[in-house]
Amino acid sequence: MESKKRTAVITAVGGYVPEDVLTNDEIAQFLDTSDEWITTRVGIKERRVLKVEGSGSSYLGIKAVEDMLSRHNIDKSEIDMVICSSNTPDYHFPSTASIIARECGIDGVPCFDFQAACPGFIYGLQLARGLVVSGVYKKVLLVAAEKMSAIVNRNDRATMPLFGDGAGCVLIEPGEEGLGIQDAILRNDNSGSEALILRAGGSAVPATIETVEAGQHYVYQDGQKVFKSAVVQMGDCSVELMERNGLSFEDIDWVVPHQANMRIIDATAKRMGVSMDKVMVNIEKYGNTSSATIPLCLWEWEGKLKKGDNLILTAFGAGFTWGSVWLKWGYDGK
Secondary structure, eight states, X not given: OOOOOOEEEEEEEEEEOOSOEEEHHHHXXXXXXXXXXHHHHHOOOEEEOOOOTTOOHHHHHHHHHHHHHHHSOOOGGGOOEEEEEXXXXXXXXXXXXXXXXXXXXXXXXXXXXXXXXXXXXXXXXXXXXXXXXXXXXXXXXXXXXXXXXXXXXXXXTTTTTTBOEEEEEEEEEEESSSOEEEEEEEEEOOTTTTXXXXXXXXXXXXXXXXXXXXXXXXXXXXXXXXXXXXXXXXXXHHHHHHHHTTOOGGGOSEEEEOOSOHXXXXXXXXXXXXXXXXXXXXHHHHOBOGGGHHHHHHHHHGGGOOTTOEEEEEEEETTTEEEEEEEEOOSOOO
């Protein structure tokens, strides 16, 4: 009897955003900007900010995992790997994944962080896919946790309004029903390495008094260059993925785009030929939470998702790095 093909399936999702809300009007009190200016250009009305003293991205990730565990019938002793996408890890080491695992009572399993800028979550899906389909691991917990408020310059009008804090997570397991991750395209050309960068704090430019005074530990972004590349790459990559799998716009139930700019989201949907009622959008509430934006969308829309739904996930970020994933949703929303 021929064995069925093993796939990697999302079987649960969790999410968390901090309680503290920072509105555009509040930002306008200390920056030369306005609610109208921010809303018109990027589509953001407010974002969440983690204000718990001494807490980093792991705090957000722990809350997201706890949300997932509390709402889904999961035996956490069966989770055999924890991986975390974060551009804002608690520390260079130990890993944020290991902190999340310890605090959530997931003991004795391999844990590690990885960093792929804003597309980190979809890179993580492909990584987890390989681990699960190979049979080496059976239940991989993928977390994306970002405390972007820690690396944004409060006085920078170009970046301060864009980012927020949050975390999302998914559990990925093997399946034999043809559900789960079907295909992915992941790319990086590093042509924009200077357009979106955290210049200091790594081994190339270690922290000094001078780097701190120069503001080099805050995110720098050339907004126009990033925008122009993202508009092209997210749409083109998603269309390439659809074409090589024989998918039309009618086959797609949901598009889940990175939440960086409403105009980029609109352009991506148009390029794919998909109407906006099939596109998950929560940028107005949470802003850009970097690699956490896509799982936060899955978390928020979970109740509307049906087993077998075709989803295209797509993101673009620093490097430049970008990609798209096609997956079939693994369960009816709850």
